[in-house]
Amino acid sequence: MTDVNRGSNPLFLRDEDLREGIEMLFFAYRDFTTKPDAILAEHGFGRAHHRVIYFVGRHPGIAVKELLAILKITKQSLARVLRRLVAKGFVEQRRGVEDGRHRLLFLTAAGAELEARLTADQRARIARAYREAGADAVAGYRRVLTGMVDDEGRARVGRPGRGP
């Protein structure tokens, strides 16, 4: 086991500490989705639409299969969400040039605008928390959360582009 007691104080993990960690994650996620949910409701969209818009914006030209790997849902679930986003003109599909089987996904101008609106509150929330906590705390936040996600997801965070 590496890096035990690396900090200034030894790490005694009581059940109470662990539960606090669980709850903070729950509350943060809950409050993190409140504002976007309200914006999505204007269009009759749900949280799933937000996730698709976010990751398509983050990885322009992402293929359906790669998006499925990020979201970890079935293609049937994604299809229904994607269908509406395309129908309403927020997402655009283009046939892949190198591999004609791929349907590459892009945000339209309207999609990019909606993405910005949806993410604005979340970005502001993160920025505020980061500034109030300070750079050292941000580094700690990143270290802990990175340790919490599975290897596969760890590789995916903060690496924009087409994917592997």
Add this chain to the structure above:
Amino acid sequence: MTDVNRGSNPLFLRDEDLREGIEMLFFAYRDFTTKPDAILAEHGFGRAHHRVIYFVGRHPGIAVKELLAILKITKQSLARVLRRLVAKGFVEQRRGVEDGRHRLLFLTAAGAELEARLTADQRARIARAYREAGADAVAGYRRVLTGMVDDEGRARVGRPGRGP
């Protein structure tokens, strides 16, 4: 604005940094719920049942209204979940002594056992991430996440008992 640049390095927040923060939260939450979801499926339960079991275990004797305030869902949504948990013998309702209108919620022995199973993976996950990251990082994680939740939720984290 307080506490800006409190750490060893000044805080320049690029869009990239903020998005990374958003994504880590998404992936952590996603991976955090995978294992419990599988256990819940054995009983035909969903994530909502886990949340109720967790918070009833955390606050034995909590009233329905207080639970609704934590979960931020409608009483109709809670009722359906609670009904099944009571019917299957995981949660128990007792009429309040001081105030006869309250239905106080408790886990049964089976409920406590299920709660332990459900939370085991999450606790292990947090514990591992905490140990690998070190005490300083944990303090940072807590600082940042605390800044992210709304005031109301902030007061609720890590304060077991009956509630206000």
Add this chain to the structure above:
DNA sequence: GATTTACGTCAGTCATATTGACGTATATGC
């Protein structure tokens, strides 16, 4: 005694997700 509070419930609706099966177009390997 009237009002408020806490809780339960019926009814209808919608979004998100699942499994399973089938079809089509394209790429790849022998």
Add this chain to the structure above:
DNA sequence: GCATATACGTCAATATGACTGACGTAAATC
């Protein structure tokens, strides 16, 4: 070139989770 694998779409059935709106009951409070 043909067989197979891959990427994607779709139809169908089903379940959970959440909502709004309305109505009822019991207990506390003013």
